[in-house]
Amino acid sequence: MARDKGLEELLNDELADEHGITQKAMFGGWAWLFNGNLLCGARHDGMLVRLGKGQYGWALHVPSIVPMMSGSRHMDGWVRAAPEAYGDDALRRKLIDAALVFARSLRAK
Numbered sequence: 001m002a003r004d005k006g007l008e009e010l011l012n013d014e015l016a017d018e019h020g021i022t023q024k025a026m027f028g029g030w031a032w033l034f035n036g037n038l039l040c041g042a043r044h045d046g047m048l049v050r051l052g053k054g055q056y057g058w059a060l061h062v063p064s065i066v067p068m069m070s071g072s073r074h075m076d077g078w079v080r081a082a083p084e085a086y087g088d089d090a091l092r093r094k095l096i097d098a099a100l101v102f103a104r105s106l107r108a109k
Contacts (some may be wrong), residue, residue: 001086003029007086009040015039020108036109039099047086049095052102053077059095077102 006032015021020035029043041048048068051059053076059065064085068078079095088094 003046004042004044007047008084008094011040011047011096014093018100030063034100034103035106036104037103039103042095045080046083047081047092047095047108049079049081049099050077050102051079051095051098052105055098055102059098062091 006103018034021039022033024031024033024035026038027041027043028095029041029048029049031041031048032039038050040050049059056067056077056079059079059081061082062085064082065079066082067088068075068080078085081095085097
């Protein structure tokens, strides 16, 4: 799958000052981890964001944000934001901040 270098650059910029961030190839794109726990990702079809089970309902009310699917399987706690959503600086930051809150609640790996 083709990677989205522009989205990867946006996420790198957003996460540049966060300690505990690592990166790796995943999901057919690129993923960012916080203390070893998946945080978000960039793929050709959008920005993947881990908000946590039961904590992502608010995001699904935003146009261009849908539940993340892996094949035909719903990935509970994850959303996929289309360019119309992650292209909005304030919304992208809100998604990342919510993902960081969830990731900080997890034990480091």
